[in-house]
Amino acid sequence: MGEAKSGSIYDSLRKKGVSRRDFMKFCSLMAATLALPVGGAARIAEALEKKQKPTLVWLEFQDCCGNTESFLRANDPTVAQIVLDILSVDYHETIMAPAGKQAEKSLSDVVKNQKGKYLVVVEGAIPLKDGGVYCTIGGRTAHDIAKEVCGNAMATIAIGACAWDGGIPAAAPNPTGAVGVKDAVKGITLINLPGCPANVVNLTGTVVHFLTFGSLPLTDSMGRPLFAYGRRIHDACERRAHYDAGRFVQAWGDDGHKKGWCLYQMGCKGPETFKNCPAQKWNQGTSWPVQAGHGCIGCAAPHFWDTMTPFYKRLENVPGFGVEANVDKFGAGLAAATAAGLVVHRILRASKKEKSSEEEK
Amino acid sequence: MTTERKRTYIWEVPVRLTHWINFFALIAFSVTGLYIGGPYIHPYSEQSYTMGWMRFFHLLAGYVFLMSIITRIYWAFAGNRYANWRVFLPITRKQREDLEGATKYYLFMSKKPPYAAGHTMCAGIAYFVLFLLFLFQIFSGFALLSYGSPGFFHLILGGWLNSLMGIQAIRFWHHMVMYFIWVIALIHIYLATWLDSVEGNGLMGSIFGGYKFITGKEWE
Numbered sequence: 001m002g003e004a005k006s007g008s009i010y011d012s013l014r015k016k017g018v019s020r021r022d023f024m025k026f027c028s029l030m031a032a033t034l035a036l037p038v039g040g041a042a043r044i045a046e047a048l049e050k051k052q053k054p055t056l057v058w059l060e061f062q063d064c065c066g067n068t069e070s071f072l073r074a075n076d077p078t079v080a081q082i083v084l085d086i087l088s089v090d091y092h093e094t095i096m097a098p099a100g101k102q103a104e105k106s107l108s109d110v111v112k113n114q115k116g117k118y119l120v121v122v123e124g125a126i127p128l129k130d131g132g133v134y135c136t137i138g139g140r141t142a143h144d145i146a147k148e149v150c151g152n153a154m155a156t157i158a159i160g161a162c163a164w165d166g167g168i169p170a171a172a173p174n175p176t177g178a179v180g181v182k183d184a185v186k187g188i189t190l191i192n193l194p195g196c197p198a199n200v201v202n203l204t205g206t207v208v209h210f211l212t213f214g215s216l217p218l219t220d221s222m223g224r225p226l227f228a229y230g231r232r233i234h235d236a237c238e239r240r241a242h243y244d245a246g247r248f249v250q251a252w253g254d255d256g257h258k259k260g261w262c263l264y265q266m267g268c269k270g271p272e273t274f275k276n277c278p279a280q281k282w283n284q285g286t287s288w289p290v291q292a293g294h295g296c297i298g299c300a301a302p303h304f305w306d307t308m309t310p311f312y313k314r315l316e317n318v319p320g321f322g323v324e325a326n327v328d329k330f331g332a333g334l335a336a337a338t339a340a341g342l343v344v345h346r347i348l349r350a351s352k353k354e355k356s357s358e359e360e361k
Numbered sequence: 362m363t364t365e366r367k368r369t370y371i372w373e374v375p376v377r378l379t380h381w382i383n384f385f386a387l388i389a390f391s392v393t394g395l396y397i398g399g400p401y402i403h404p405y406s407e408q409s410y411t412m413g414w415m416r417f418f419h420l421l422a423g424y425v426f427l428m429s430i431i432t433r434i435y436w437a438f439a440g441n442r443y444a445n446w447r448v449f450l451p452i453t454r455k456q457r458e459d460l461e462g463a464t465k466y467y468l469f470m471s472k473k474p475p476y477a478a479g480h481t482m483c484a485g486i487a488y489f490v491l492f493l494l495f496l497f498q499i500f501s502g503f504a505l506l507s508y509g510s511p512g513f514f515h516l517i518l519g520g521w522l523n524s525l526m527g528i529q530a531i532r533f534w535h536h537m538v539m540y541f542i543w544v545i546a547l548i549h550i551y552l553a554t555w556l557d558s559v560e561g562n563g564l565m566g567s568i569f570g571g572y573k574f575i576t577g578k579e580w581e
Contacts, residue, residue, distance in 0.1 A: 246411025331540025
């Protein structure tokens with residue numbers, strides 16, 4: 001491993017006082033996150049020693065800023081520094097210094113001067129209904145901006161549930177016709193990092209993969225990187241043993257809840273959701289929802305606001321039969337009604353038979 | 362009745378075998394499936410493996426059931442006239458008349474029992490619907506299983522359903538269709554015992570031994 005090239009990512013980190021040891025720790029973390037084989041960390045280190053910082057613009061549309069919050073709360077000091085240093089964030093509505101015309105200029109400068117060389121992160125859904133008037137920035141619709149900025153980028157990263165498939169803005173009845181980037185802008189190099197919010201480590205991992213290997217990581221059929229969305233939460237869950245053993249929390253705060261048993265009966269959507277939460281966790285690896293005693297809500301699953309609700313029940317209710325009509329009540333009722341109908345039929349049969357035998361006489 | 366009866370071989374071995382495999386499989390499915398959908402017993406021992414065993418027997422029943430259904434599909438083409446796929450659909454005019462006759466009898470609008478040597482047309486249609494429900498249960502079951510064990514085998518047996526339906530919708534209908542099957546099973550047992558008592562042709566015994574004692578009134 002040679003000396004860092006001047007102007008490289010490692011060079012700028014070193015100038016900011018990041019030690020070689022911390023740098024290598026970061027490279028190892030990334031190699032582990034991406035599930036690279038032995039030698040992966042060294043390859044990442046090599047790449048970061050040579051590569052220049054890529055320019056990155058961050059677009060926010062119909063969003064709550066949650067992914068930005070997640071991004072800025074990479075609270076491991078090294079990771080936070082590296083995240084903000086690996087990426088030269090030239091445009092980000094929440095954290096940039098310029099405002100108004102100047103801000104617009106920095107965005108158009110990137111698109112014009114670095115055509116095909118910059119990365120773009122999109123946060124939030126893009127409304128298409130009524131010409132896209134439900135989200136405009138500086139007089140332009142979100143759709144228009146996304147087409148121009150993503151269309152000229154080297155690659156686009158859709159971060160969060162909303163940028164992936166419309167997320168919460170697209171929840172039924174979807175009044176603004178919100179869709180994700182994949183449906184709004186066709187034919188671009190795109191990777192999706194769904195979740196509400198997405199994990200900053202996965203964002204960093206995706207960018208590091210791109211810098212190291214010159215390509216986006218392998219994705220599944222829904223455009224999500226396999227390193228982060230390839231395993232089901234249920235299959236990597238620390239409470240899985242309780243599931244197999246049949247030890248379930250039956251009410252919040254009951255004995256099983258205190259002992260950390262499985263949250264399956266409380267509506268946990270871990271069995272339906274693919275994400276690396278159990279391994280990666282949140283807040284510097286401190287905890288994650290299931291560890292904290294709350295079921296997974298399936299925020300990385302497709303259209304989770306429509307498909308994963310009610311969050312605290314295993315299955316959705318039977319529509320048209322009241323709030324509490326779950327599938328078991330409905331089905332048992334159906335079976336009971338059938339049995340009752342057959343009993344009535346049997347009684348009718350008996351009375352008919354009497355009649356017919358009377359007729360015969 | 363004093364009419365002379367002819368002992369006739371109706372239900373061949375594969376028909377009876379798959380019937381009873383399905384019978385026991387459906388019981389196993391219901392007992393274990395209801396637990397998997399909403400655990401109703403809560404053991405507290407350190408050695409318990411309740412969900413593990415429930416899932417094991419549910420999946421075991423699933424593979425046995427799959428083989429049974431494949432066998433029955435094969436027999437719908439290879440078996441005798443009473444097992445043939447044509448008896449499940451009202452194709453001929455005779456079958457449509459029989460459908461009307463049986464329906465009227467069941468609704469007390471006629472006093473003439475259906476007298477079918479094989480299935481009545483009502484039963485044929487009911488079994489066709491049941492067969493579609495079975496297929497849905499197989500595909501949705503393997504679609505759910507494919508979440509934990511992705512691979513080509515599970516993909517062709519039901520994993521493809523995941524691209525058409527959301528996983529929670531699959532779970533919901535996999536659960537709901539169990540109750541639909543219960544409804545058909547209840548009606549099936551009721552009508553079979555009824556016709557057995559009215560027609561006196563050994564209908565209930567025929568699913569064990571294969572023979573019915575028919576009088577000649579039956580449609581051919």
